[in-house]
Amino acid sequence: MNNATAITTITRALEDKPDIRALFLGGSYGVGLEDAYSDLDFIAVTASGPTDAFASLWHEAVSQTGEIVLWWDRQVKPMLINAVTADWLRVDVQIVTPAQTAQLTRGSLKALFDHDRIYDDLAPTLAVSEPNLRRLQWQFEEFIRILGLLPLAMGRHEYINAVTGTFHLRNLLIDLLIEETAAPNRGGALHLNRLITREQRDLLEALPALTPSREAVVPAYLAYATAYLPRARRFAQSLGIEWPGRLEEAMWARLKNELAIERPRVAH
Incomplete structure (x- = not known):
């Protein structure tokens, strides 16, 4: 399954789930710099945060894009799930609550669905950070x-x-x-x-x-x-x-x- 079809499949599988208030694309897709080799970086906004219930919904949605051969469920970070399918589609999701979206910016995201118009309230871009x-x-x-x-x-x-x-x-x-x-x-x-x-x-x-x-x-x-x-x-x-x-x-x-x-x- 190609990336565009996978994005549509995952979006349709989740957009009617009450606890998932918004789903965005981040990473290369979020800033419009994707290419044929880009992975899929999602940001899911949920009322309850990175729960087992969300993980189950996410697994079901990603499974519709192909057989999952790698599944890291909140192992690398407590709010991150990584997956790889048999045809090497790489799918990551960061799970945040509505309160945590303040760290996001419109310039780094593409909205897939946004029931509460969260995107409209985000800052346009991050301030240019000074060297550390x-x-x-x-x-x-x-x-x-x-x-x-x-x-x-x-x-x-x-x-x-x-x-x-x-x-x-x-x-x-x-x-x-x-x-x-x-x-x-x-x-x-x-x-x-x-x-x-x-x-x-x-x-x-x-x-x-x-x-x-x-x-x-x-x-x-x-x-x-x-x-x-x-x-x-x-x-x-x-x-x-x-x-x-x-x-x-x-x-x-x-x-x-x-x-x-x-x-x-x-x-x-």
Whole structure:
């Protein structure tokens, strides 16, 4: 069953249920950025909240779109149900009470039915959020901390763990790139291409793939350091965040003393 038919099927199955006061589409569909690969993110407004009774109604509705092969009933979050059908239709629903709809905005939703005209009372859009300076400070320090663990991985011959370390460095770099663009519609984890620029994508694509060997680990860590640190330092300066310079100095001194790694010029 295609997404459009699934949306109609679920809507018709629930719109006459008294406890369900409204059903909206969120996520990519809510902001009009869906494509053939988008999942279905619903927001259900119920008088009683995320009850077992609602979960039963939701299961019955989703079952009409196909055989359910994955069902996470309020496991990840107490107000979230995740489902996947046999033809890999991904359907999520967030269950909120009318009082909790104040956190929603019209710009991020598409109304499927709305018995109490809740949509009309929502704010048009969310206010533009300022960068989380405390989290950014942690991210800068965490990147440097992971670099400082390189002698440990080399000394213990933990090259598989070093690959995992690179995964963390890559995620921190991606987080920084997204912060640089300040993309308004972040979407889910699988929407990176629309969140970063062509220059940023070229940077990521040029970074080496890492294999668990001593010969590959050190150059890869240095490549990530060279890509991340100058950008992060400039970004910190633009936001008035004090750069953890002493931590960085100690990290480079450790790498030089234990692995004879010189600090790249571009990282200054």
